Amino acid sequence: QSALTQPPSASGTPGQRVTISCSGTSANIGDNSVDWYLQLPGTAPRLLIYSTNRRPSGVPDRFSGSKSGTSASLAISGLRSEDEAEYYCATWDDSLGGHVFGTATKVTVL
């Protein structure tokens, strides 16, 4: 099952803006909305962004999502120490007939 491609790591100082990319194909990101999940060490993933750019209740507006063609992005503005985590993009793949996840990006706050 092919995964979506994310950079393995991203970092920034407190207050900075960090952007994570997620690259796919016309069968997945190109044709479906994208979700983003956050996973803290030793815990289950939790939904951060859904339908490409919508935030669930309780997620601060420092987190935003976007999509263009076969790529999506997650932006974290006003970076905070508690944002240190693994971030995954995900979507449905029409060709595979299943969900695909990104390869994960570890965000470090310097």
Next chain:
Amino acid sequence: VQLVESGGGLVQSGRSLRLSCTASGFILADYALHWVRQAPGKGLEWVSTISWNSDFIAYADFVRGRVTSSRDNAKNSLYLELNSLRPEDTAFYYCAKGTDNYGIGTLDYWGPGTQVTVSS
């Protein structure tokens, strides 16, 4: 909304295991459900999706033919039968609730997971 997995454990290669996921706080019959796994130190891997009425069930290539996903809406439960287990199946297995009833939408709530360890 709460999802709790159970049934994980240590099992020998080639044996079987049945995972369960018990849900509460929402009407299970209205939503698709999913299984996602995470091997030690690795990323998330989608395993299976089952629609609200079990008419649509999808599996990842790496488990197709060895895994059966099922649900019992009356018991608020989801199941994953893992057969012919291999050491590479060692992972944390999460169940997740979908936002739609077919299964192509967002996974909005996740359980804490259950550990499956397969020894060779």
